[in-house]
Amino acid sequence: MNDSFFKKIESKTGVPMEEVFALANAIQFADFKNEKQVRKIIRNVGKLAKKNITPQMEDELVRSIVNDGKAFNFADIENMLKR
Structure with missing residues (x-):
């Protein structure tokens, strides 16, 4: 993949790709x-998703x-964050 692809993702999400790769x-x-x-990963997902x-x-x-x-499962976490 090229840098422009990642730049587009970063601009749409506001999340640096380095953080996504680290997670x-x-x-x-x-x-x-x-x-x-597990707690650390959950907190990081919440932080990246900008959800409390x-x-x-x-x-x-x-x-x-x-x-x-x-x-x-990210989908399960996403559903819980939407509650």
Whole structure:
């Protein structure tokens, strides 16, 4: 992919591609049984999405991912953020 493609994404989202790549890298190598890592990823997703994640929402997401064994799914997080 070329730089102009990434520049277009950055201009539309307002999120630097370096942050997107850093998050993707963190997700790729994360241990989703580790509550601390999961919380950090959830906070980063909220920050990038410019959404406030309440402590209750964070707890629900962490419980869903760590305890219930659900796969980390951006669509699920997005739906929870829309509530």
